[in-house]
Amino acid sequence: MKPIVIIAAVPQEIELLGKALGYSGRVAAGGYEYVEGTVGNLRVVVCAGGVGKINAASAAAVMIDRYQPNLVINIGCAGAYGGSGLSIGNLVVASEEVLADDGVIVSDGWKDLRYMNIPSVNQGGLTCYNMLPLSRHAAEKAMQLADYYGVALVRGRFSTVSTCSGTDQRGVELALRWNVVAESMEGAAVVQVCLRSGVDCLEIRGISNLVEERDLKKWDIPRAVEAAQRFVLKYLEEMDRPEISTISKVTPEI
Secondary structure, three states: OOOEEEEEOOHHHOHHHHHHOOOOOEEEEOOEEEEEEEEOOEEEEEEEOOOOHHHHHHHHHHHHHHHOOOEEEEEEEEEEOOOOOOOOOOEEEEEEEEEOOOOEEEOOEEEOHHHHOOOOEEEOOEEEOOEEEOOHHHHHHHHHHHHHHOOOEEEEEEEEOOOOOOOHHHHHHHHHHHOOOEEEOOHHHHHHHHHHHOOEEEEEEEEEEEOOOOOHHHOOHHHHHHHHHHHHHHHHHHHOOHHHHOOOOOOOOO
């Protein structure tokens, strides 16, 4: 049975999941340490690949090559853009990911990858520039699960940046340009590798901070990563119970 692969940036974002798997030790391959375990009868592999797009893409590629999973879940924390209605501790699921600062600066300002005619993905009839789609089925299942258990979960477009937004002005700029609700440094990279590999991708994050003038004293990373992990664990438990995992009696608006 193919496992579910879960990828985060740092160990704190997968600590609870690792404990829930009842693993006996860590495995190393391709320069990464990861944990193998089970949720019921479901095989699960959990890896903290490191911060940033390069680390995330590399970890995703190693895990997909080794395990050939049907689903990769990207988990962690994120900043919420102003106007999203999100608060610290809220949960979000990605409908699309955006390579928000990949492009070129010319005399009249910043331009995206389409302007440069450089696709980020171009294979199998799929051509993507800055915008990358995630699995609609996996995201809808997450929304149904949240509705069934009364968990607040917002679905929207995420941005992935190489330079974090540490001012109100930058947050407003990206939010308006891309119509995004949350920001991280890894999400789009994991999605991009999954698209190239033909693997479904689900991204669940907890909000640790608002995208505003940077002040770490206002952040709550432990709360954000705990909320995301507890929800993903419930998602895995439902996957292990196919007779009820469709939650057919609930059809929320998405």
